[in-house]
Amino acid sequence: MKVLGIETSCDETGIALYCAERGLLAQALHSQIAMHERYGGVVPELASRDHIRRVLPLTRQVLAQAGVARSEIDAIAYTEGPGLAGALLVGAGVGASMAFALGIPAIGVHHLEGHLLSPLLSADPPAFPFVALLVSGGHTQLMQVSGIGHYALLGDTLDDAAGEAFDKSAQLLGLGYPGGPAIARLAAGGTPGRYRLPRPMLHSGDLDFSFSGLKTAVLAAMRRGLADESSRADLAAEVQAAIVDVLVAKSLRALRTTGHERLVVAGGVSANRQLRESLGAASAQARWRVHFPEPALCSDNGAMIAFAGALRLQAGAAPGVGTGMAIDGFRVRPRWSLEDLGAA
Ligand code: KG4
Ligand code: ZN
Numbered sequence: 001m002k003v004l005g006i007e008t009s010c011d012e013t014g015i016a017l018y019c020a021e022r023g024l025l026a027q028a029l030h031s032q033i034a035m036h037e038r039y040g041g042v043v044p045e046l047a048s049r050d051h052i053r054r055v056l057p058l059t060r061q062v063l064a065q066a067g068v069a070r071s072e073i074d075a076i077a078y079t080e081g082p083g084l085a086g087a088l089l090v091g092a093g094v095g096a097s098m099a100f101a102l103g104i105p106a107i108g109v110h111h112l113e114g115h116l117l118s119p120l121l122s123a124d125p126p127a128f129p130f131v132a133l134l135v136s137g138g139h140t141q142l143m144q145v146s147g148i149g150h151y152a153l154l155g156d157t158l159d160d161a162a163g164e165a166f167d168k169s170a171q172l173l174g175l176g177y178p179g180g181p182a183i184a185r186l187a188a189g190g191t192p193g194r195y196r197l198p199r200p201m202l203h204s205g206d207l208d209f210s211f212s213g214l215k216t217a218v219l220a221a222m223r224r225g226l227a228d229e230s231s232r233a234d235l236a237a238e239v240q241a242a243i244v245d246v247l248v249a250k251s252l253r254a255l256r257t258t259g260h261e262r263l264v265v266a267g268g269v270s271a272n273r274q275l276r277e278s279l280g281a282a283s284a285q286a287r288w289r290v291h292f293p294e295p296a297l298c299s300d301n302g303a304m305i306a307f308a309g310a311l312r313l314q315a316g317a318a319p320g321v322g323t324g325m326a327i328d329g330f331r332v333r334p335r336w337s338l339e340d341l342g343a344a
Pocket of ligand 1: 184
C-alpha cells in the first residue's frame with residue numbers, strides 16, 4: 001500500500017510517499033522560514049498562499065523521485081489539524097480532491113499523532129507501550145501511549161509551549177525565527193549558570209509545565225545588562241538549560257509514574273542536541289530507553305503524515321470516518337486534542 005502524505009499545518013509544505021511494504025520511498029519539503037523571518041513569526045495568510053504554490057510541484061517531485069505514477073497511489077493522508085486553518089485547508093483541499101479524482105481513499109491525520117509516531121520510522125523503532133514527550137512550537141505534552149490511537153494525556157503546558165519559550169526568548173535576544181535552533185547555536189558558545197533563570201514547576205509534583213515566566217526572567221536578565229556577545233551566549237545557554245532541565249525532570253517523573261521503560265521524544269524541539277544528550281545520559285544509567293525521530297523528521301514533514309495515515313488505514317480505519325471526507329467534502333480542525341482521536 002502506497003500512501004501519499006501532505007503536511008501543510010504551519011510553515012512547512014511537506015510531501016512524502018510511504019509504502020507499507022518498502023518504507024519511505026521519497027519525500028520533499030519546502031520551509032517558509034525565510035519568508036516569515038522578517039516578521040519574527042509565521043504570518044498565517046502568507047503561509048496559506050505559499051502552500052498553494054508549493055503543494056503540487058512538490059507532489060510531482062516526490063512521485064518522480066520515487067518512480068511511482070499517480071495511478072499507483074493507494075491512499076492520500078493529509079494533516080486535518082491542529083494548525084492554522086487556512087494552511088490546513090490547502091492540504092486538505094488538495095488531498096481530498098486528488099483522492100476523489102483518482103478514486104482512492106483520503107484520510108485526515110492528526111498532526112501530533114504524526115509527530116508521536118515518527119520515531120517508529122527510525123531504524124530502531126520503539127515498541128508499545130511508551131511515554132511520549134511531544135515538544136513543538138504549539139504543544140508540550142506528556143502522553144501515555146499504549147497503541148495506535150490509545151493516547152492518555154499525563155501532563156500539559158499551562159501556558160507557553162517549550163518551542164514557544166525558545167522562540168520568544170530568541171526574539172528578546174534579537175535572534176531570528178525559529179528561535180530554537182538560533183538559541184541552540186548561540187548557547188554552544190556560552191556557559192549555563194552565569195545567569196540564573198527559573199525552572200518553572202520543576203517541583204510541582206505533577207506532570208504539567210509552565211514556560212511563560214521564562215521570557216519575563218530573560219527580559220529581567222537583559223535589563224540588568226548584557227555587556228557583550230559572550231554574555232548573550234551565556235544567557236542563551238541558561239535559557240536552553242532551563243527548558244531542558246524541566247523537560248527531562250518531568251519525563252523521568254512520567255516514566256516513574258507509569259512504570260514504562262521507553263520514552264519517545266517528538267516534535268520540533270526533539271531536534272535539540274542538549275535535550276538529546278541530557279536524556280541520553282539519564283537513560284544510560286537507567287532501565288529505560290529513549291527514542292528520537294531521525295533528525296530530518298523532527299520538524300514538520302510529509303513522511304510522518306503518510307506513515308500515520310498508512311498505520312491507521314492498516315488498522316482498519318474507514319477513510320473519512322472521524323476525519324476528512326474524500327467524497328462528501330472535507331474539513332479541518334485547527335484545534336484538536338490528541339486524546340479525542342481514539343483508536344482506528
Ligand atoms: O514540530 P514543529 O516543527 O512545528 C510545530 O508543529 O510547532 O516545531 C517547531 C518548534 C519551534 O518552536 C522551533 O523553535 C523548535 O521547534 N525547534 C527547536 C529546535 N529546532 C526546532 N527548539 C530547540 N532546539 C532545536 N534545535
Ligand atoms: Zn509540528
